[in-house]
Amino acid sequence: MTERIVFEHREPRLEGTVTIRTSGRGLGRIFIYKSDRTSNPGHSVVARVVAGMDMVKLAGPGHLLTSRVKPARIMLMGSKxxxxxxxxxxxxxxxxxxxxxxxxxxxxxxxxxxxxxxxxxxxxxxxxxxxxxLVAIELYYDQAPKSLDYFRHVTGLKERPVGPLPVYFVYENTVLFKPEIEATSYKELLPENKPLGPVPAGSIGVSNQVAKKIGYVGVKLKEDRRYGPSGEKFEATNIIGRVLEPEKLRDVKEGEMIYVLEVRK
Known part of the structure; x- marks a missing residue:
């Protein structure tokens, strides 16, 4: 299964119409129509191309198109x-x-x-x-792509620059978070990028399907030779990134909400 998409708006799919596939094969894909089509209950109309259709018609597989949306997006999170x-x-x-x-x-x-x-x-x-x-983090896209798909979904980092993580438990050198969104029923968390040696301070991990509690996020405040950031043994832990300033987490308390900001190099 994948992320759920709600159907919202139906109308004829005229040339330049932009739709989102909300059911069936190709769920979640974006379509721009080069010619007129009738309406479809599996396609929600979300926009219309007002300039640049010639470029759309010339585009082929593998080409990238840059879009400028009107009205401009209002995204204030992460701003002063x-x-x-x-x-x-x-x-x-x-x-x-x-x-x-x-x-x-x-x-x-x-x-x-x-x-x-x-x-x-x-x-x-x-x-x-x-x-x-505000806690800055670096994510390992090349090492844990599946786990990061889950993490970015439950924190909202797929859509915005800042994401919430509720503190679930604090003990010894570990801070454990239970995401606000429950997504383990439709997001795979197979083992990947498991620790092969001591886990460095600042490491971020997600408990995988080997663990009793799947999908928990953890951070190590000190190096650990036995357990991963989520408090699980190495085989039940997927390393997804690191906290750039782990000292910001040393005084957090259970029940507190912290916010993470992804920093890309």
Whole structure:
């Protein structure tokens, strides 16, 4: 199984129409129509190409097309609070702030989450924290692709630059997180990139299908020669990345929400 997609809008698929496949073969794929087609209950119409259709018609397998979306996406997460408020003011949108409001405040949540809903309501609620509490991480895409598909899904990092991780348990040199989204029923977590030796401090791991509790995320604060970041033995742990500043996690408490920011090299 894969991620669920809800059908929303049906209309004739005229030339330039953009749709998302919401059921059947090709679920989740994006289609741009080069010629007219009738409507289909398995295709949700989401947009229309207003310029550049000649390029679409000339494109072949393997080609990459760059798109510019209108209206421009509203993504404030990861931005400084002051800059986010100013940006919304310029677009005629009111901002309601919950959290810290100091000079170093960073936005970690926005509600509504989608551009269209924000534009419709003309207001947005911003949750902010001190920049010193935002945890930067590096992810190992070439070593643990399946595990990262799961991790980026449950943290929301597939769609936004900042993701939440609720602290589930803290003990000795380990911080354990239980993701807000339960996805182990439709996301595979087969063993991959298991530790072959001592686990370095700062390592991030996900418990795989060998573990009793699948899908938990853990971070090691000190090097460990026996157990992985999620508290499991090496064969039940998939290493997915590292925390760049593990000292930020040394004083976290059970029940606390931390936010991670992916840093790409």
């Amino acid at each position: 609070l002051e800059a986010a408020i100013q940006h919304m003011k310029e677009r005629g949108i009111d901002s309601l702030v919950e959290g810290t409001t100091g000079e170093d405040a960073v936005v970690v949540r926005q509600e509504p989450g989608t551009t269209m809903q924000i534009l419709k309501e003309k207001k947005v609620k911003l949750t902010s924290i001190p920049a010193s509490r």
